[in-house]
Amino acid sequence: MDVDVSKFKDCRVLVIGDLMIDEYLWGDVNRISPEAPVPVVAVKKEESTLGGSGNVINNLAALGAKVFAAGVIGTGKNGNMLIKRLRYLAVDAGGVIQEHGRPTTRKTRIIAAHQHVLRIDRETKKEISSETMNKIAWFIEKVIIKTDAVIISDYGKGLITKALMKKVVALAKKHGNIIIADPKGLDYSKYSGVTLITPNRKEAALAAGVEITNNSSLMTAGAKIIDCAGIEKLLITCGKDGMALFERDKKPYMIRAEARQVFDVSGAGDTVVAVLALALASGASFKASAAVANTAAGIVVGKVGTATVSVKELTAAIMPRANPLSVKLRKK
Ligand SMILES: Nc1ncnc2c1ncn2[C@@H]1O[C@H](COP(=O)(O)OP(=O)(O)OP(=O)(O)O)[C@@H](O)[C@H]1O
Numbered sequence: 001m002d003v004d005v006s007k008f009k010d011c012r013v014l015v016i017g018d019l020m021i022d023e024y025l026w027g028d029v030n031r032i033s034p035e036a037p038v039p040v041v042a043v044k045k046e047e048s049t050l051g052g053s054g055n056v057i058n059n060l061a062a063l064g065a066k067v068f069a070a071g072v073i074g075t076g077k078n079g080n081m082l083i084k085r086l087r088y089l090a091v092d093a094g095g096v097i098q099e100h101g102r103p104t105t106r107k108t109r110i111i112a113a114h115q116h117v118l119r120i121d122r123e124t125k126k127e128i129s130s131e132t133m134n135k136i137a138w139f140i141e142k143v144i145i146k147t148d149a150v151i152i153s154d155y156g157k158g159l160i161t162k163a164l165m166k167k168v169v170a171l172a173k174k175h176g177n178i179i180i181a182d183p184k185g186l187d188y189s190k191y192s193g194v195t196l197i198t199p200n201r202k203e204a205a206l207a208a209g210v211e212i213t214n215n216s217s218l219m220t221a222g223a224k225i226i227d228c229a230g231i232e233k234l235l236i237t238c239g240k241d242g243m244a245l246f247e248r249d250k251k252p253y254m255i256r257a258e259a260r261q262v263f264d265v266s267g268a269g270d271t272v273v274a275v276l277a278l279a280l281a282s283g284a285s286f287k288a289s290a291a292v293a294n295t296a297a298g299i300v301v302g303k304v305g306t307a308t309v310s311v312k313e314l315t316a317a318i319m320p321r322a323n324p325l326s327v328k329l330r331k332k
């Protein structure tokens with residue numbers, strides 16, 4: 001693989017996306033509530049982490065990259081905590097706007113006796129105000145010159161509008177930045193002009209209007225998205241089946257998932273976009289970058305929770321495997 005992971009720490013990436021807080025409450029259930037026929041969870045442990053585009057940022061920071069963040073959150077204590085978390089990762093959070101009247105997206109999971117019993121979402125999908133849009137656009141304009149790559153991490157929470165995408169694409173073109181978009185929704189023409197998009201198989205099927213059941217329907221869906229969305233490159237991630245890279249007028253390139261024990265697949269897509277951006281920014285080809293992103297995602301699915309991968313782990317995973325025969329011969 002022609003990817004130099006040691007260069008990742010020198011990369012500077014702008015992440016524009018839907019920031020969230022992932023909250024976990026663990027507890028025990030010993031009784032049914034006297035108020036209604038529901039279990040009472042006695043909370044024993046609480047934790048909160050950065051989610052949504054914040055998890056992409058976690059992945060970039062874990063690989064030593066400098067991150068610039070743009071997004072929208074609320075003005076309350078959850079918004080303040082989110083900014084504190086970003087600062088702790090040494091992220092330039094100047095593009096994270098606290099919009100009045102907007103909640104900070106928060107997903108609370110309640111886990112009782114190892115069972116996920118409930119999730120509570122606090123969020124809005126309302127489009128950002130024009131004032132927020134102007135502030136974000138101003139930040140992007142200011143920092144894009146300092147960055148090597150732009151990631152759009154769209155979770156459909158009202159930030160990534162057509163108007164904002166138009167602005168970002170024009171600025172990235174002007175400064176020669178690559179843009180990788182993890183898309184949401186059905187209309188991918190919104191991402192027209194970006195370098196590459198990374199839907200998963202289900203999202204690609206919905207956007208193409210093609211049911212993906214085998215390799216041939218995967219090819220049909222990929223070709224349709226490339227044709228209709230005004231995008232040059234498309235990486236469809238296929239969970240345990242790896243990924244498929246589509247480039248206009250080229251034969252699709254299939255990458256098999258790395259065989260390993262799987263603990264938690266959530267957040268694997270965030271690892272894919274983060275590593276793709278760093279590999280491309282450090283000069284690797286699209287095929288090699290996709291392959292290293294696949295290896296990185298294979299490592300995080302082997303960890304519990306939405307996890308990240310380190311330079312050390314990734315370097316070890318892509319090192320050419322020692323030939324057992326040559327090792328034996330040397331020993332003699
Ligand atoms: N079960 C698995 N075994 C090995 N690799 C996996 C597995 N699941 C996911 N991966 C790796 O992670 C990549 C992304 O996974 P997937 O296609 O599920 O993305 P996603 O649905 O966007 O993930 P998420 O939304 O949870 O972040 C895959 O292309 C593959 O490299």
Ligand SMILES: [Mg+2]
Pocket residue numbers: 182200269270
């Ligand atoms: Mg995804």
